[in-house]
Amino acid sequence: MLFKGIPASHGIAIGPAFLLKVEELRHARRTLDSDHEAELEVLRFQKAISDVRHDLENIADSMGNVVEGRQILEFLLLLLQDPTINKEVESRIRCGLVNAEYAVSTALRGVMDKFEVMADPYIRERVADVRDVGRRVIEKLIGTEKEALKNLDQPAVLVAKDLDPSETAGLKPGQVLAFVTDMGGRTSHTTILARSLGIPAVVGLQKITAEINPRDILIVDGIHGHVIVNPTKKELKYYRNVRNRFFEAEDLIQRNNPGPAVTEDGVEFELAANIELPHEVELVNKLEADGIGLFRTEFLRLVQEKGENEKDHYEIYNKVAVQMLPKPVIIRTYDMGGDKFRTGLDTDDEANPFLGYRAVRIGLDRPEEFSIQLRAILRASVHGNIKLMFPMVTHIEQLRRLLDLLDLVKNDLRSRGVPFNEEMQVGIMVETPATVIVLDLILPYVDFVSIGTNDLTQYTLAVDRGNPKVADLYDSFHPAVLRQIDTIVKLCHSRDKWVGICGSMAGDPLAVPLLIGFGVNELSVAPTLIPDVKKMIGVVTTTAAREMAVKSLSIETGLRVRALVHSYVVGKYPEILLDENDWRLT
């Protein structure tokens, strides 16, 4: 089950739910008998203030160098010691002869009312801080404190109606994997704290506390503001992958050599990134990649459970393209099916999903739906350097139908006066041997191609790499694959077409020299691989790469090809990441 809220703090977390139940505080009015009793009540109030101050200062100290956290705690401390409020509470006790709890809650009610009508939403959000401090003071006065969080016996996702800022500040990132709340907004101190502590959070979910049971498994997607309750295996797999990549980001930026990728002999080489989610653009830019060589769009299926929505597509394409400007963004249309999740697609289980209903085969079967994506890409194309790429094109008539559909969409946009880039480049992925064999017939229809080495390898060698019994036969260095890459590049260049590689081979350090040697125009790799691939490019000369590529075409086995490259780079790049099979090379 999917819930949508406000993405408050970036990150992905997966874990069991821990429901935080909050008792309503009782602070009934009690009338005091004498002025003397009132003075004792005032003293009790002052003691509570000083106890809470002590608690907040302890939390502030525990925040260490989390700057925003300390600032927020200091703000809460100023609220706690506000002379105007405290004088008012004291005069309510003295003049009204009422108990401190009642005086605090009525005084704060007045303050919060004043806040809630403020025009500035940022100031309105501070009501939560007033409530937080007030609650702590009243808890001290009553002598009950929230113990619930102490019952957290394993790392969990906190589920609550709302979290107070000081409570959030006390959360331990290792123990609380994420939190989701019914209430809350983007600029509340609670969400700011979550961000500075690096705890993923989704807030403003309205009624999620009523829908979740203890120990339910939750996926918290703090990037999109989604919470998935008791996810399917596919959703889990997908999000685990996204989460792992997220954690690596910071470390990557540290390791990345600044500037463009340059070969040892000083030739700049186009190194782009494959992305899956829009927020990855930030990392891609920090790593100084030359563009997005593959923007996978399958995740859009997941976020639009109510069916295709042009606005969702458009906004995301637009945002990514604008953030990347002036660098190119190659958007690949839906590549559902195969091993990719099919959320929202009512396809049956197939005996051979990789040979089945997938990618443009589905798109051409549902032209209305597919047009929504095409229209959104075209509309976004005026705002950025966007190129469109169709996956899994195996038949030329298929390509013609795709281009006809694209023309139809273009005509529709023209007739309605909607701008799009008339010069937007259109390309295909080359990922089946069939496409390679008839590439000379295909090239006149397209502006560029990008080689998808994963599918090309598995279709060429007839190996399902997901099947452990045959996975060792899967080898992108197999002569059949290398020879096809050589053929593709030669053919493309003879027709002045651009050819990139966006399969995982492009991110294999040992493949990098070969691919440069074959003459591809671009390598596009997962953002996490950019630092290593960039380093690899830096230790290879174009001449040596060319020699290795030529030599590799007459080598009998993939392993021997890897050995060839390995012996060249090992002295120059000793910390090179090796494949699990490569121990045999050393």
Added chain:
Amino acid sequence: MVELVVTVPNKLGIHARPAAMIVRAAVEFDSEIWLESPADKVNAKSIMGVMTLAASGGTSVTVSAAGDDETTAVEAVADVIKSGFGEEMI
């Protein structure tokens, strides 16, 4: 009693963080210190007060103080406001 009129120079005006900076400066002094906008007059040592003043960028506010250290108090609080709180100016 000393008074000084200053203009709130930053774009966002006196929101939570600037309010905290003003209060932290004000509590250093023994004098009573006030902030006055065309709409309201508040205790400069009260975070609630300073925030509810909600002085937007460009507003004129009067800083006043009464007490033994009133002159330095007014100058110190006015300086914090004039600094723009380290934020983007109008």
